[in-house]
Amino acid sequence: MKARTGQREFSVASGDNDAAIPPACTLCGVRSLTVCAPLDNAGLTAVDEIATRHTFEPGQTIFDEGEPSQHLFNVTDGTVKIYKLLADGRRQITGFLFSGDFLGLASEATYTYSAEAVTTTKLCCFRHGQLDELLQRSPQMERRLLAIAGHELAEAQEQMLLLGRKTAKERVASFLLLLSRRAKQTGRSEDPVHVPMNRTDIADYLGLTTETVSRTFTKLKLEGLIRLLPKSMVALADRQQLSDIAETS
Amino acid sequence: MKARTGQREFSVASGDNDAAIPPACTLCGVRSLTVCAPLDNAGLTAVDEIATRHTFEPGQTIFDEGEPSQHLFNVTDGTVKIYKLLADGRRQITGFLFSGDFLGLASEATYTYSAEAVTTTKLCCFRHGQLDELLQRSPQMERRLLAIAGHELAEAQEQMLLLGRKTAKERVASFLLLLSRRAKQTGRSEDPVHVPMNRTDIADYLGLTTETVSRTFTKLKLEGLIRLLPKSMVALADRQQLSDIAETS
DNA sequence: CGCAAGATTGACGGAGTTCAAGCCGAGTGG
DNA sequence: CCACTCGGCTTGAACTCCGTCAATCTTGCG
Incomplete structure (x- = not known):
């Protein structure tokens, strides 16, 4: 030993x-x-x-x-x-x-x-x-x-709170904010945030399906809370409202 | 200090x-x-x-x-x-x-x-x-x-696996087996297992509602997998099948 | 340019939630 | 000793959010 x-x-x-x-x-x-x-x-x-x-x-x-x-x-x-x-x-x-x-x-x-x-x-x-x-x-x-x-x-x-009690929209908002927070911690861009994993991985992390994740992204985009950029980047257009959604309905 | x-x-x-x-x-x-x-x-x-x-x-x-x-x-x-x-x-x-x-x-x-x-x-x-x-x-x-x-x-x-991916039936089966395992560890009865918490607590632990927990207990009872005894005791009538249900569908 | 894998969108269905009664059982007081 | 009550549990009916299945679109890459 x-x-x-x-x-x-x-x-x-x-x-x-x-x-x-x-x-x-x-x-x-x-x-x-x-x-x-x-x-x-x-x-x-x-x-x-x-x-x-x-x-x-x-x-x-x-x-x-x-x-x-x-x-x-x-x-x-x-x-x-x-x-x-x-x-x-x-x-x-x-x-x-x-x-x-x-x-x-x-x-x-x-x-x-x-x-x-x-x-x-x-x-x-x-x-x-x-x-x-x-x-x-x-x-x-x-x-x-x-x-x-x-x-x-x-x-x-x-994460248990998220999986057990949050809606799809709340889960996705929480996820984007988490990614942003972690990016900041490790010295990467926190606002246009890089989302390196695919929809299937996001779904399996959030307890959803790829379809629901995709639809929820679209909904957040239409509401002007995020913008989907090329190269898997996502801009958090309205961080405050995302936060409000993430912490509760 | x-x-x-x-x-x-x-x-x-x-x-x-x-x-x-x-x-x-x-x-x-x-x-x-x-x-x-x-x-x-x-x-x-x-x-x-x-x-x-x-x-x-x-x-x-x-x-x-x-x-x-x-x-x-x-x-x-x-x-x-x-x-x-x-x-x-x-x-x-x-x-x-x-x-x-x-x-x-x-x-x-x-x-x-x-x-x-x-x-x-x-x-x-x-x-x-x-x-x-x-x-x-x-x-x-x-x-x-x-x-x-x-x-x-x-x-x-x-528990994240349970909350994100298991059905109501799988969750309840997992929960009963968990209680039984813990009871054994602490020297209490593992088979007619004592369930000290109410339906609301169970629901909030399993990411369900009280109604769904109740219905699921009833279903398991009708299928002969458990028996609901007085004093919040539950008999695990078919432990093997409960195990099968708990680990996957 | 063309292909393949991933992402999006649509239509439909179902597991679980919501809302609303009943039921049961333990504690209480007449 | 029994009717009463109150909280928790169960059951029913209708609804809804999300899952399923399937088609289309986008994107990255050889």
């Missing part, structure tokens, strides 16, 4: 393995957002030694529900979706992850959900045991992880 | 304050299930010194969303519901908590949801700062808390 530093043989699904790490964690653009935020130089070096970087292309599976959960991940670029399936194929996307998000927080022996790249995605990958050891030596990092878990729990509850 | 041991002035909402702690944590019946599980005697003593016990009657508020989150809790007896509201009164119950469950995991300055006693409930209460200090001295306890958070996250995702 000791961390053998320098060890780099590694394979996660079939992502590209660029074993050469040119600049190391000190240059990581999303560090301030991640679990690594509280680390000093020594800590970063330790992380750097156990981390490997992988790239996943759109649609590529990162892991599947039920698989042994050998790795944990940090999203350093791109968008990831996590989801659960029913036996007959019905799917619920339980979250979209963006730069800086932590992936794999579960503490079960096997993954309890599947993860797949939405856009080209870069991940920083840790073996479970090695990260555990690091956590034992860095209480701040563990504390940070606990805070992240708390945040995710709060977000999950917000 | 130092923990002043022995300090006991305390008030959480308006629960009874039985300041005299006769037996202390060593006699706590649910300890093995809680965040206190990994503690040795010294740790238990420390917990005992900062914990106060409170009792809440059915319907009594434990805390409200938006309030400063000064306390964290361990449920030692009874059932608690946590929920979020929309401005127009629509409610989503995001979870029911039973003996041994931890309440208040959020790490925000204010509670992000409300909590209310469903049955007569006993809570073990900690001031935020004091528990934090204890956690800093007990890495195992912090680790345990992280594991608990992970479990809750997995449960939340399961």
